[in-house]
Amino acid sequence: MTEKAGKLTFEEAMIQLEEIVEKLEQGDVPLEESIDLYQQGMKLSKLCHTKLKNVEKKMDTIMHEDGREEPFVIQEEDL
Numbered sequence: 001m002t003e004k005a006g007k008l009t010f011e012e013a014m015i016q017l018e019e020i021v022e023k024l025e026q027g028d029v030p031l032e033e034s035i036d037l038y039q040q041g042m043k044l045s046k047l048c049h050t051k052l053k054n055v056e057k058k059m060d061t062i063m064h065e066d067g068r069e070e071p072f073v074i075q076e077e078d079l
Contacts, residue, residue: 008044010051017044 008016020041023029029037 008047010048013044013047013051017041017048020044 020037024034024037024041
């Protein structure tokens with residue numbers, strides 16, 4: 001994973017993570033490369049998790065036009 005990994009979008013990180021998993025599942029990767037790929041995969045996984053948590057926090061609050069913030073609550077319909 002390069003230095004610009006932090007600038008990856010969620011989708012780009014997921015694509016790279018999927019590619020790493022495919023390589024590791026093939027089983028014909030040398031041990032040292034497998035370890036490097038695993039470490040890269042863990043970093044990408046953490047990046048994706050962080051990005052999802054940030055989106056979740058944003059979804060918890062709705063910003064109104066007047067700047068007021070209030071918790072985002074999904075109202076369920078009674079059946």
